[in-house]
Amino acid sequence: MLLTALFIGGFTLWYTNGLVEIIKQDEHRKMEIWAEAIRVLTVSDGSESAPMMNLINKVIAENRTIPVILIDHAGQVLSYNNLDAGRENDVQYLMKELEAMKHHGDHIFIDLGEGEIQYLYYRDSVLLQQLKWFPMVQMLVVAVFIIVAYMVFSGTRKAEQDQVWVGMAKETAHQLGTPTSSLLAWVDLLKMKQVEPDLVGEMAKDVERLRIITDRFSKIGTQGDMQMLVLSQTIGATLDYLKKRTSSQVHFHLNEGDACYQAFINPVLFEWVIENLCKNALDAMGGKGDITISLSDHKQFVCIDVKDTGKGIPRHRFKTVFQPGYTTKKRGWGLGLTLVKRIVEQYHKGKIFVASSQPGEGSTFRILLRKG
Known part of the structure; x- marks a missing residue:
């Protein structure tokens, strides 16, 4: 779908740019004819036939789309056409438009003879300007379509x-x-x-x-039974259970902090989160080391850090570890941390991520729960 959209956008841009160039050349030819009509009308001594003069006047009057300003050799504005109808008598506006045409438009030199010259400045018509923006608008529409579809x-x-x-x-x-x-x-x-x-x-x-x-x-x-509970008590109960079923070479530490942190949690599911993180740490440490859980204040959240002294996680794996199927164990399913992430983020509306990790130095998983 993305490649198709890019192809459509690229083709439209190429085709529209071709049309823009054709119309631009056509407008330039019209301005050359218009400039010639101005020259003939200016130098006319009245000997031209009435049909010829009518044709010249018609050529000049037929320009209804291309903004033009005609000036003499001294820079004085002689005439103008297709500008803002409400500001045509505003001298500052005319000077501003003239400067814009000098920098971004085009001009035609009109030689009237005997050293007298005029300059015809013009810029793209409104239609041509809109046509230039059309591919961008179309690509924006395609991009919105892709985003909505995705x-x-x-x-x-x-x-x-x-x-x-x-x-x-x-x-x-x-x-x-x-x-x-x-x-x-x-x-x-x-x-x-x-x-x-x-x-x-x-x-x-x-x-x-x-x-x-x-x-x-x-x-x-x-949705489960969400209760306002003291986090240190729930975490402490889980650690007490794990202490009795792990090696004496594993040491658990709970740093409760200075405050009595509370949050709305489902005790059954939140205990599962702590247990899974600790078991993940036990596997990383190979059955010996320290697991430290620390509670702290983090703006509108309660911060729960689960730190181990295991083998660590490479930085490029910080997000991968939460994906289904990711495991370093031969017989593992790779669902533990995936369940943890779902429970924290979907059921408790919190956040969980790898806060820090260095290979060989351990890892720290951080949970953020909204304060109660």
């Missing part, structure tokens, strides 16, 4: 992608729902059988986590 196409494609995401999430939640319910029942049965409490307790936590994951998938595609 926006419609992008909107349709995005809507289809959303439907695929929602459908996949709902189906995943449905498939996980039944076995999760069965596992919860088995945990209750083990408690009744008085199996080792610590073992059953940890199992219950993992099954509950599985239920939460199922709930997360079920909330994709819905």
